Amino acid sequence: MSNKNKYIIRFTPLNRTLHFFMIISFIILALTGMSLKFSYTNWAKVLSAIFGGYESAGYLHRFAAIIMIIVFTTHIVNLFILKHKEFGSWKKMLFGYNSMLFNKKDIHDFRDSLKWFLGRGERPEYGRWTYWEKFDYFAVFWGMFVISSTGLTLWFPEFFTKFIPGWILNVTTIIHSDEALLAVGFIFTVHFFNTHLRPEKFPMDIVIFSGRIPLEEFKLDRPDEYKKLVGNGTLETYLSDQYPANVIKLMKIFGWCALLTGFSIVLLIIYAMLFSYR
Amino acid sequence: MIKKKKVNLKSIFSLIFFLNIILLAQSNEDCFDCHNDKTLEGTISGKTFSAYVNQNSFNNSVHTKLNCVDCHEDIDLDEHPDETPAEKVNCGSCHKVENDAFYEGIHGKAVVRNDPLAPTCVFCHGNHYIKPPSNLQSETAPLQIPSLCGRCHREGTKVQLQRRIPKDRILENYSLSIHGDGLLKKGLIVSATCVSCHSSHKILPPENPNSTIARNNISKTCSVCHADIETVHRKIIKGKLWEKQAHVLPVCVDCHQPHKIRNTFYEQGMANKDCLKCHSKKNIVASNDGRSLYVDFVKIEGSKHNKIACSQCHTEVNASKVRACQTIKNKVDCSSCHSEIGDNYNKSIHGKLFAEKNENAPTCKECHGQHNVLGRKNPKSNTFPTNIPTLCARCHRTGEKAANRYTGTETNIIEHYIQSIHGKGLMKSGLTVTATCTDCHTAHLELPHEDPESSINQKNIANTCGSCHYGIEEQFNKSIHSQLVNKTDKKLPVCNDCHSAHTIKRTDNSGFKLEIMSQCGNCHKKIAETYFDTYHGKVSQLGYTKTAKCYDCHGSHDILKVTDPISHLSRGNITRTCQKCHPSATRKFAGYFTHATHHDPEKYPFLFWTFWGMTGLLIFTFLFFGIHTLLWLPRSLKWRKVLKQKLGNNTQDKNEQ
Numbered sequence: 001m002s003n004k005n006k007y008i009i010r011f012t013p014l015n016r017t018l019h020f021f022m023i024i025s026f027i028i029l030a031l032t033g034m035s036l037k038f039s040y041t042n043w044a045k046v047l048s049a050i051f052g053g054y055e056s057a058g059y060l061h062r063f064a065a066i067i068m069i070i071v072f073t074t075h076i077v078n079l080f081i082l083k084h085k086e087f088g089s090w091k092k093m094l095f096g097y098n099s100m101l102f103n104k105k106d107i108h109d110f111r112d113s114l115k116w117f118l119g120r121g122e123r124p125e126y127g128r129w130t131y132w133e134k135f136d137y138f139a140v141f142w143g144m145f146v147i148s149s150t151g152l153t154l155w156f157p158e159f160f161t162k163f164i165p166g167w168i169l170n171v172t173t174i175i176h177s178d179e180a181l182l183a184v185g186f187i188f189t190v191h192f193f194n195t196h197l198r199p200e201k202f203p204m205d206i207v208i209f210s211g212r213i214p215l216e217e218f219k220l221d222r223p224d225e226y227k228k229l230v231g232n233g234t235l236e237t238y239l240s241d242q243y244p245a246n247v248i249k250l251m252k253i254f255g256w257c258a259l260l261t262g263f264s265i266v267l268l269i270i271y272a273m274l275f276s277y278r
Numbered sequence: 279m280i281k282k283k284k285v286n287l288k289s290i291f292s293l294i295f296f297l298n299i300i301l302l303a304q305s306n307e308d309c310f311d312c313h314n315d316k317t318l319e320g321t322i323s324g325k326t327f328s329a330y331v332n333q334n335s336f337n338n339s340v341h342t343k344l345n346c347v348d349c350h351e352d353i354d355l356d357e358h359p360d361e362t363p364a365e366k367v368n369c370g371s372c373h374k375v376e377n378d379a380f381y382e383g384i385h386g387k388a389v390v391r392n393d394p395l396a397p398t399c400v401f402c403h404g405n406h407y408i409k410p411p412s413n414l415q416s417e418t419a420p421l422q423i424p425s426l427c428g429r430c431h432r433e434g435t436k437v438q439l440q441r442r443i444p445k446d447r448i449l450e451n452y453s454l455s456i457h458g459d460g461l462l463k464k465g466l467i468v469s470a471t472c473v474s475c476h477s478s479h480k481i482l483p484p485e486n487p488n489s490t491i492a493r494n495n496i497s498k499t500c501s502v503c504h505a506d507i508e509t510v511h512r513k514i515i516k517g518k519l520w521e522k523q524a525h526v527l528p529v530c531v532d533c534h535q536p537h538k539i540r541n542t543f544y545e546q547g548m549a550n551k552d553c554l555k556c557h558s559k560k561n562i563v564a565s566n567d568g569r570s571l572y573v574d575f576v577k578i579e580g581s582k583h584n585k586i587a588c589s590q591c592h593t594e595v596n597a598s599k600v601r602a603c604q605t606i607k608n609k610v611d612c613s614s615c616h617s618e619i620g621d622n623y624n625k626s627i628h629g630k631l632f633a634e635k636n637e638n639a640p641t642c643k644e645c646h647g648q649h650n651v652l653g654r655k656n657p658k659s660n661t662f663p664t665n666i667p668t669l670c671a672r673c674h675r676t677g678e679k680a681a682n683r684y685t686g687t688e689t690n691i692i693e694h695y696i697q698s699i700h701g702k703g704l705m706k707s708g709l710t711v712t713a714t715c716t717d718c719h720t721a722h723l724e725l726p727h728e729d730p731e732s733s734i735n736q737k738n739i740a741n742t743c744g745s746c747h748y749g750i751e752e753q754f755n756k757s758i759h760s761q762l763v764n765k766t767d768k769k770l771p772v773c774n775d776c777h778s779a780h781t782i783k784r785t786d787n788s789g790f791k792l793e794i795m796s797q798c799g800n801c802h803k804k805i806a807e808t809y810f811d812t813y814h815g816k817v818s819q820l821g822y823t824k825t826a827k828c829y830d831c832h833g834s835h836d837i838l839k840v841t842d843p844i845s846h847l848s849r850g851n852i853t854r855t856c857q858k859c860h861p862s863a864t865r866k867f868a869g870y871f872t873h874a875t876h877h878d879p880e881k882y883p884f885l886f887w888t889f890w891g892m893t894g895l896l897i898f899t900f901l902f903f904g905i906h907t908l909l910w911l912p913r914s915l916k917w918r919k920v921l922k923q924k925l926g927n928n929t930q931d932k933n934e935q
Contacts, residue, residue, distance in 0.1 A: 049821075220924060
């Protein structure tokens, strides 16, 4: 088949760009935020100093927050545009095959996955988005909402205390910081495993940067989606060539940086929690 | 005119009778017939006066053998008492020498020019009842002279205020002088009184060459009593040169100030020259231990003691010996002059060690030197402010004897001091008013801090620091940390608990700002911990000094209970306190818990449950996906193999690309 060495496009350029900025802003937020959360550890002091002291770390944190908010709003705006251009109605978009919302198939997939894990069935035929990918998506969605809203109260305490009592800031501090801990912990362990570290993808899957995976791999990884694409004859429209080797190399370098930074943050957090928690 | 108040007809008649019959043989009895009456009054130029004369007292006076008319010679007995007013008695008719002397003196001249303040004979001697100076009751008896002269010559009198009297506090100084002391305290009536020096009648100012106290005459005056004084004044006077060339030589009063003549402690008769006969030789050594006994006289002349004779310090010399110093048994005792300092030294740790015969104990000379004592205002002196740290460092620098002896908590005292704000102020900025060692520890009464008398005792330290930082002490004394306000048995902090002792930093130094929080935490452990749980605490732990620290909210020296209405954190003031950093802070804003912890479910239930809610979510998520991942891992490994088999070629292709 002529399609043998072809790649299938999985992510649009906008998706990839947003994810790239998401990585950058998330890592900056994590590093600067954790240096404050774990300020009683030595590494936090070093980290803070690397960012040019607490004050500039604070500015960086807010700068990264703005980027992330832009990423978030861009995505939301894009959803509206997609609805308008491609789906026509919210119903089609939200309950269609490509929707990020959980549906019956996800429940079946989850059940079948557990069976597969326990050796009592075959690997489920995953579709466009697996249930864990949908969970990742909503975890981030929820996280962004919670963290940014609490973060804003801490950024503008004088403004917000015109409406809410001061002690709410103590509460939002805890929510902001613990939700951030959850997000950082989740992204740098579960998300990393699910997408990069699980043996079949190890050491990393650069699909989020290139947007493409080999068609043959796609067939095995997402049999349900493949069947669907073949079925409605749109497979060809998603086929493409891979990027040149040096571009791929750049993507891999960036991926490695992000991965290693993420792991380091996790290690530092574990260290702080185990040896100097208070 | 003389007349009787109560007319006694009998007396008048008998008087007239006697006057007519015995004209020239007027006897005292006749006079006393009238004048022994206490009510008898006379008038001279409109002024009424008592004409009473006590017959008994008159009979006890020196003039008892004289007739009244001997003195009142102008009385015309024909007219008296009706017409002729008695002129003033002229003492000079008998006492010619004294009278002449009196009129040569300033008192007499004042009488002549009708000075209303001028003393007359009567003023000092009295009139009818004059007693001889040998009578202790006499106004002119030696014991009475100072108070007699003092009538006019003490502070506040018209004479002292209105006439040109170059000396002041004459009477007071005299009574403190050795002469006054001898006379008034010891009752030595031979001791010099006013008249001994000034003479009794011919009192002249010192500018007058005839005055007993003129420069040329003073030695003569003094040597009336102090005969042969020149033999003990060899340093200044050689034989009679003293009297002959008084204009080139100092006279008695140049050294022994008039009215302040004091006892001298030094061995009289010893002159420095006598000492230098031997001690100016550079090779002179002590016979017992071989130490040099050479004295560089040039140094002494440049020293603070340049006017002090050798024998004033080196007492016990005997001028009659060839080696006058051979009788010296004791070392120089500075406290014979500097007695208060000596007392302090003896109380101090230095003095106590010295009393214990500790060989390391510093004595006066260790700090002040010996012959080259300069005084603390001389920049070359060891005790000049900028030199004090170096001086104390001789013993107190790490490794030196005092530092080795010391068992307290301070280390590297000198090094730390030099780095401290005080040390920098003194050594770098040259501010001689900056606190040096002696400003806090005192110069002579250094005591360990445990001693309640010590300047650095817990109880005294605020006062010690307050001697320079007065305003701060004032604030501190009103604060909850002050012993004056807080009657607790717990240990209260004083200056050095927060500022340290020797490492005192500028308070705008970031090191200080960050350290101060752990200082507060030393006592306020719990509250400091919870502070570090909040944003301000976390930020400051990263070394950010602009954020609110303990003292930004609580105040530094003026800390009060938060319940105190004038406290920075009282209900009325807290918003303003927040506004220092958060300009648009409101009352609601101030409701932020600056010491909140999520570990206390009773005090902060919201925070506690929020924290555990979030933690629960965290644990659940990680547990769920942890298990999910662990279960997935072995399957995924197998699936990897399946993929490899099926995509063998493709993977190769991929690698080639």
